Amino acid sequence: MHSNPAKNHSLVGPEAASERTLYPYVTGTSVVAIKYKDGILMAADMGGSYGSTLRYKSVERLKLIGKHSLLGASGEMSDFQEILRNLDELILYDNMWDDGNSLGPKEVHSYLTRMMYNRRNKFDPLWNSLVLGGVKNGQKYLGMVSMIGVNFEDDHVATGFGNHLARPILRDEWHENLTFEEGVKLLEKCMRVLLYRDRSAVNKLQIAKITEVGVTISQPYSLKTFWGYSAFHNPTVGAEGSW
C-alpha cells in the first residue's frame, strides 16, 4: 500500500477524515463458476448498478491474470479495478524474474486472500467477492475470496445472490467430467434463474473458459427468457378482485 501524503494522520480532532470504504457505490452482481473436464468455466453478467439504477451495461467483470488464471469479481467496481492494478504489478514483477516459472491460480488466490484479509483488519475493506479459477500443469483450481478474507476452494462457486439461487442447482446437477457444452448449459441455466430473480441482473453476459491451452472470454450475448405462461397473461381469472 502506498502512503498517501494527503491523508490526515491525526486521530483526534474534527479534521480526522474517514478514509475507509463505508458503502459500495457501483456494484456488480453475482459471478458463477464451475470446474469441468478440461478446466474452468466462469460466467458473469455485464451490469454495473449505481444503487438501484442499472447504470453501466458493459462492465467486464471477468479478467485474465497472467497466463493461467481468470478473476471474476462482484461488488464495488472501483475496488475491483484497484485489485487489478495490484495484480498487474504482481505479474509484472513475476515476469521480470524471467525464470520460466509463472504464478499459477493457487498463488494468485493466496495473494488475494492476504490482500483482502489485511485490508479488512484495517477496517478499510475492498468491497468485493472474488472468484479465481485457473489451470496450471494439468491441475484445475477454483477458489473464492470474500470481502472479509474468507477463502475456500471448491468444485463450483458463486458470489452474492448466486449463492442462494445457483449453488442449489449446481449441488444437484454438477458432476466430474462435464463436457464444455454441458458446462455452458448448466451455467446458462443458473444465469437464467438469476436473471429472473435478481433485481440487479442484466441480460447481457459473458462466459469465460480457461484450460491448459489458454483463455477465451466470449463476446457478450443474451439469454432467451420465457414469459408465456397462461397464468401470467391472465392471473386472476376465476379469482376476481385479487391480483
Added chain:
Amino acid sequence: MANSTVDLPHKGGFSFDLCRRNDMLANKGVQPPSFRKTGTTIVGLIFQDGVILGADTRATEGPIVCDKNCEKIHYMAPNIYCCGAGTAADTEAVTDMVSSQLQLHRYHTGRESRVVTALTLLKKHLFNYQGHVQAALVLGGVDITGPHLHTIYPHGSTDTLPYATMGSGSLAAMAIFESKYREGLTREEGINIVVEAICSGIFNDLGSGSNVDVCVITKGNKEYLRNHLSPNPRTYVNPKGFSFPKKTEILLTKITPLKEKVEVIEGGDAMEE
C-alpha cells in the same frame, strides 16, 4: 379523581401501549424471548388437474431445532389447504381462525368454499394487523372456478401465481422451479418437481430440514401425503431399544367414570310445557 378522563373501551386491533416499555427494556439490555419460527421452505404449483403444495418439517427456535417433524400444511376446507411460514403461533392461529370462518360460511351458503374467500379473509386479517402477525402463507385449492394458487405476505399483499415459494428456503426452491416448471405437468411430474424443490430447501438452507410433506388437491379429491419423503433418517439407532430399569408397583386401582350413565326409558313422559 376529578381530573380523570373516561376510560374508553378498546376499539380492537393491536394495542401499542407496551411498545414504549419494550423499547426502554431493550435500551437497558433486556433481550426479548425468541419466537418459535418455522424457518421454512414452502412451495405450491399448479399442474393440469389441480394444485400441489409442499413443505419441509423443521421448526426452529433461534439456532435450535425445536420440532423435527411439525406439520406446516394446514387444513382450511376440504378443498383448500394452506402452507405457513414465519412465526409458528401466527400461522397456526390465523389458519385455524379462517378455517372456522370458512366452515360457518359453508353452513350459511350451502356451497363449497372458494379459494378467493379464504384469500380475502386472510388478507383482511393480516393487513389489519399491519404486518405484526408474521405469517407468510401459500394458499392453494380447487373450487368450482378451477385450481388456484396464491401467496400471502405478512403485511397483507397477495400474488396469484402458477408456482410459488415462501420462507427462508424460498430462493433455493425457486431456483428449482424456475429451471424445471412448465405448463401442463402431470401429477407424477408435479410431485417430483415439488419434492425436488423442497429437498433443495432442506439441503441448502439451514432453517429448513427433516422430511417432505406433500398435499395434492384435485377437483373433488385431496391427498395429504404426510412425510412423503424422509431424506434425513436417523443413522445410528440403538438396536436394543429402551428398557426402563424399575417397574412401577401398582398399589390401588380405582376407576371413576367421567360421564354419568343415564337410563333412557322408551316412551317416557313428555316434557312439561
